[in-house]
Protein backbone atom coordinates (compact mmCIF):
# COMPACT_ATOMS: atom_id res chain seq x y z
CA UNK A 1 0.00 0.00 0.00
CA UNK A 2 1.41 3.38 -1.01
CA UNK A 3 1.66 6.06 1.64
CA UNK A 4 -0.78 8.87 0.94
CA UNK A 5 -0.72 12.42 2.29
CA UNK A 6 -4.53 12.51 2.24
CA UNK A 7 -6.03 11.88 5.68
CA UNK A 8 -9.08 10.15 4.19
CA UNK A 9 -6.84 7.50 2.64
CA UNK A 10 -5.18 6.61 5.95
CA UNK A 11 -6.31 4.21 8.65
CA UNK A 12 -6.73 5.76 12.08
CA UNK A 13 -3.64 4.11 13.49
CA UNK A 14 -1.51 5.16 10.52
CA UNK A 15 -2.76 8.74 10.98
CA UNK A 16 -1.91 8.55 14.67
CA UNK A 17 1.55 7.13 13.94
CA UNK A 18 2.31 9.89 11.41
CA UNK A 19 1.36 12.58 13.91
CA UNK A 20 3.03 11.07 16.97
CA UNK A 21 6.17 9.55 15.49
CA UNK A 22 6.76 11.62 12.35
CA UNK A 23 5.58 14.96 13.74
CA UNK A 24 3.39 15.46 10.66
CA UNK A 25 2.06 18.94 9.90
CA UNK A 26 -1.70 18.71 9.42
CA UNK A 27 -3.10 20.91 6.64
CA UNK A 28 -6.74 21.97 6.36
CA UNK A 29 -7.74 23.33 2.93
CA UNK A 30 -10.68 25.72 2.93
CA UNK A 31 -12.47 26.94 -0.16
CA UNK A 32 -15.98 27.68 -1.35
CA UNK A 33 -18.71 26.37 -3.60
CA UNK A 34 -19.18 29.48 -5.71
CA UNK A 35 -19.99 30.42 -9.29
CA UNK A 36 -16.90 30.99 -11.45
CA UNK A 37 -18.51 32.07 -14.72
CA UNK A 38 -19.49 29.77 -17.58
CA UNK A 39 -16.05 28.29 -18.10
CA UNK A 40 -14.97 27.13 -14.62
CA UNK A 41 -16.70 24.76 -12.17
CA UNK A 42 -18.32 25.73 -8.89
CA UNK A 43 -15.58 24.00 -6.90
CA UNK A 44 -12.55 26.04 -8.07
CA UNK A 45 -11.70 27.49 -4.64
CA UNK A 46 -11.67 24.22 -2.70
CA UNK A 47 -10.16 22.28 -5.59
CA UNK A 48 -7.23 24.72 -5.77
CA UNK A 49 -6.67 24.98 -2.01
CA UNK A 50 -6.72 21.19 -1.77
CA UNK A 51 -4.21 20.93 -4.62
CA UNK A 52 -1.91 23.44 -2.86
CA UNK A 53 -2.24 21.61 0.43
CA UNK A 54 -1.49 18.22 -1.16
CA UNK A 55 1.60 19.43 -3.02
CA UNK A 56 2.84 21.22 0.11
CA UNK A 57 2.20 18.17 2.31
CA UNK A 58 4.34 16.10 -0.05
CA UNK A 59 7.18 18.61 0.47
CA UNK A 60 7.01 19.01 4.24
CA UNK A 61 5.81 15.64 5.56
CA UNK A 62 2.21 16.64 6.00
CA UNK A 63 -1.28 15.20 6.07
CA UNK A 64 -4.21 16.88 4.29
CA UNK A 65 -7.58 16.89 6.03
CA UNK A 66 -10.58 16.68 3.63
CA UNK A 67 -11.34 20.25 2.53
CA UNK A 68 -14.00 22.55 3.91
CA UNK A 69 -15.81 22.89 0.59
CA UNK A 70 -18.18 25.71 1.64
CA UNK A 71 -17.01 29.23 2.34
CA UNK A 72 -18.11 32.61 3.61
CA UNK A 73 -20.76 34.45 1.55
CA UNK A 74 -19.68 35.50 -1.93
CA UNK A 75 -19.50 39.30 -2.15
CA UNK A 76 -20.70 41.32 -5.16
CA UNK A 77 -17.43 43.22 -5.59
CA UNK A 78 -15.05 40.29 -4.98
CA UNK A 79 -16.83 37.07 -5.95
CA UNK A 80 -19.87 38.09 -7.93
CA UNK A 81 -22.27 37.93 -5.00
CA UNK A 82 -24.46 35.34 -3.36
CA UNK A 83 -27.24 35.07 -5.97
CA UNK A 84 -25.96 32.86 -8.80
CA UNK A 85 -27.41 29.36 -8.81
CA UNK A 86 -25.06 26.91 -7.12
CA UNK A 87 -23.21 29.40 -4.92
CA UNK A 88 -23.58 28.04 -1.38
CA UNK A 89 -23.07 30.81 1.17
CA UNK A 90 -22.23 30.16 4.81
CA UNK A 91 -22.93 32.77 7.46
CA UNK A 92 -19.71 34.03 9.06
CA UNK A 93 -20.60 32.44 12.39
CA UNK A 94 -21.15 29.06 10.75
CA UNK A 95 -17.76 29.11 9.03
CA UNK A 96 -15.97 30.27 12.18
CA UNK A 97 -17.55 27.52 14.29
CA UNK A 98 -17.06 24.82 11.65
CA UNK A 99 -13.36 25.57 11.16
CA UNK A 100 -12.76 26.12 14.88
CA UNK A 101 -14.27 22.71 15.71
CA UNK A 102 -12.19 20.93 13.06
CA UNK A 103 -8.99 22.66 14.24
CA UNK A 104 -9.64 21.67 17.86
CA UNK A 105 -10.27 18.07 16.81
CA UNK A 106 -6.98 17.99 14.89
CA UNK A 107 -5.15 19.17 18.01
CA UNK A 108 -7.09 16.71 20.18
CA UNK A 109 -5.76 13.95 17.90
CA UNK A 110 -2.27 15.01 18.89
CA UNK A 111 -1.17 17.37 16.11
CA UNK A 112 0.56 20.55 17.28
CA UNK A 113 1.57 21.95 13.88
CA UNK A 114 -1.49 22.87 11.86
CA UNK A 115 -1.93 24.90 8.67
CA UNK A 116 -5.10 26.41 7.21
CA UNK A 117 -4.75 26.86 3.44
CA UNK A 118 -7.34 29.31 2.10
CA UNK A 119 -8.48 29.39 -1.52
CA UNK A 120 -11.42 31.82 -1.18
CA UNK A 121 -10.79 35.55 -0.74
CA UNK A 122 -13.90 36.18 1.36
CA UNK A 123 -12.95 33.62 4.01
CA UNK A 124 -9.95 35.48 5.27
CA UNK A 125 -11.12 37.25 8.45
CA UNK A 126 -13.47 34.43 9.42
CA UNK A 127 -10.56 32.00 9.28
CA UNK A 128 -8.45 34.38 11.38
CA UNK A 129 -11.21 34.33 13.98
CA UNK A 130 -11.56 30.54 13.84
CA UNK A 131 -7.81 30.10 14.40
CA UNK A 132 -7.77 32.67 17.20
CA UNK A 133 -10.72 31.11 19.03
CA UNK A 134 -9.39 27.56 18.58
CA UNK A 135 -6.05 28.52 20.14
CA UNK A 136 -7.78 30.40 22.96
CA UNK A 137 -10.13 27.54 23.80
CA UNK A 138 -7.27 25.04 23.63
CA UNK A 139 -5.26 27.21 26.01
CA UNK A 140 -8.20 27.36 28.42
CA UNK A 141 -8.25 23.56 28.24
CA UNK A 142 -4.56 23.40 29.15
CA UNK A 143 -3.10 22.77 25.68
CA UNK A 144 -0.62 25.59 25.19
CA UNK A 145 1.76 24.21 22.57
CA UNK A 146 -0.52 24.08 19.49
CA UNK A 147 0.26 26.47 16.64
CA UNK A 148 -1.72 27.26 13.52
CA UNK A 149 -0.41 28.90 10.36
CA UNK A 150 -3.07 30.46 8.12
CA UNK A 151 -2.43 31.54 4.56
CA UNK A 152 -4.33 32.96 1.59
CA UNK A 153 -1.61 32.01 -0.87
CA UNK A 154 -2.99 33.98 -3.84
CA UNK A 155 -2.30 37.24 -2.02
CA UNK A 156 1.41 36.87 -2.57
CA UNK A 157 2.29 36.94 -6.25
CA UNK A 158 5.76 38.19 -7.13
CA UNK A 159 5.63 41.48 -9.12
CA UNK A 160 7.77 39.92 -11.85
CA UNK A 161 5.31 37.04 -12.17
CA UNK A 162 2.37 39.44 -12.48
CA UNK A 163 4.27 41.25 -15.21
CA UNK A 164 4.65 37.99 -17.12
CA UNK A 165 1.00 37.00 -16.56
CA UNK A 166 -0.44 40.34 -17.64
CA UNK A 167 2.15 41.03 -20.34
CA UNK A 168 2.27 44.76 -19.70
CA UNK A 169 -1.47 45.22 -19.08
CA UNK A 170 -2.54 46.45 -15.62
CA UNK A 171 -3.31 43.84 -12.94
CA UNK A 172 -6.96 44.39 -11.91
CA UNK A 173 -6.26 43.25 -8.30
CA UNK A 174 -7.07 40.04 -6.50
CA UNK A 175 -10.67 41.16 -5.82
CA UNK A 176 -11.42 41.50 -9.56
CA UNK A 177 -9.48 38.37 -10.39
CA UNK A 178 -12.56 36.26 -9.65
CA UNK A 179 -12.69 33.65 -12.47
CA UNK A 180 -10.18 35.79 -14.39
CA UNK A 181 -6.75 34.98 -15.77
CA UNK A 182 -5.21 33.71 -12.51
CA UNK A 183 -7.87 31.18 -11.55
CA UNK A 184 -8.45 30.09 -15.14
CA UNK A 185 -4.73 29.54 -15.70
CA UNK A 186 -4.28 27.61 -12.45
CA UNK A 187 -7.22 25.36 -13.29
CA UNK A 188 -5.84 24.80 -16.82
CA UNK A 189 -2.64 23.54 -15.21
CA UNK A 190 -4.14 21.52 -12.32
CA UNK A 191 -7.58 20.43 -13.54
CA UNK A 192 -7.77 21.04 -17.33
CA UNK A 193 -10.66 18.60 -17.74
CA UNK A 194 -12.86 21.07 -15.82
CA UNK A 195 -12.14 24.16 -17.95
CA UNK A 196 -14.02 25.16 -21.13
CA UNK A 197 -12.14 28.14 -22.64
CA UNK A 198 -14.74 28.44 -25.42
CA UNK A 199 -17.33 29.59 -22.89
CA UNK A 200 -15.47 32.64 -21.53
CA UNK A 201 -17.80 35.59 -22.15
CA UNK A 202 -16.75 38.84 -23.85
CA UNK A 203 -17.63 41.34 -21.16
CA UNK A 204 -16.42 44.70 -19.91
CA UNK A 205 -14.79 44.97 -16.50
CA UNK A 206 -17.39 45.87 -13.87
CA UNK A 207 -17.39 49.48 -12.72
CA UNK A 208 -17.97 49.08 -8.98
CA UNK A 209 -18.54 52.09 -6.72
CA UNK A 210 -16.32 52.34 -3.63
CA UNK A 211 -19.01 50.93 -1.29
CA UNK A 212 -21.31 47.93 -0.81
CA UNK A 213 -25.11 47.88 -0.66
CA UNK A 214 -27.32 45.54 1.37
CA UNK A 215 -29.38 44.12 -0.28
CA UNK A 216 -26.71 44.01 -2.98
CA UNK A 217 -27.13 45.21 -6.56
CA UNK A 218 -26.67 41.95 -8.42
CA UNK A 219 -26.77 43.91 -11.71
CA UNK A 220 -23.37 45.40 -10.87
CA UNK A 221 -21.93 41.97 -11.77
CA UNK A 222 -21.33 40.97 -15.41
CA UNK A 223 -23.84 38.41 -16.68
CA UNK A 224 -21.42 35.44 -16.59
CA UNK A 225 -20.41 36.10 -12.97
CA UNK A 226 -16.73 36.62 -13.91
CA UNK A 227 -15.26 39.90 -12.66
CA UNK A 228 -12.47 40.01 -15.26
CA UNK A 229 -11.90 38.14 -18.55
CA UNK A 230 -9.77 35.00 -18.50
CA UNK A 231 -9.10 34.74 -22.27
CA UNK A 232 -5.35 35.19 -21.85
CA UNK A 233 -5.01 32.26 -19.43
CA UNK A 234 -2.80 29.34 -20.44
CA UNK A 235 -1.61 26.20 -18.67
CA UNK A 236 1.89 27.64 -18.89
CA UNK A 237 0.87 30.71 -16.89
CA UNK A 238 -0.94 28.39 -14.50
CA UNK A 239 2.21 26.34 -13.98
CA UNK A 240 4.22 29.47 -13.22
CA UNK A 241 1.67 30.63 -10.62
CA UNK A 242 0.95 27.26 -9.04
CA UNK A 243 4.60 26.25 -8.69
CA UNK A 244 5.36 29.66 -7.17
CA UNK A 245 2.50 29.24 -4.68
CA UNK A 246 3.54 25.69 -3.78
CA UNK A 247 7.09 26.93 -3.10
CA UNK A 248 5.74 29.84 -1.05
CA UNK A 249 3.44 27.73 1.14
CA UNK A 250 6.17 25.09 1.52
CA UNK A 251 8.77 27.68 2.58
CA UNK A 252 6.29 29.28 5.02
CA UNK A 253 5.52 25.97 6.72
CA UNK A 254 9.18 25.00 6.87
CA UNK A 255 10.07 28.36 8.43
CA UNK A 256 7.49 28.02 11.19
CA UNK A 257 7.39 24.29 11.77
CA UNK A 258 10.62 22.62 10.58
Ligand SMILES: [Zn+2]
Nearest residue numbers: 044045179183
Ligand atom coordinates in the same frame (compact mmCIF):
# COMPACT_ATOMS: atom_id res chain seq x y z
ZN1 LIG B 1 -12.32 31.52 -6.83
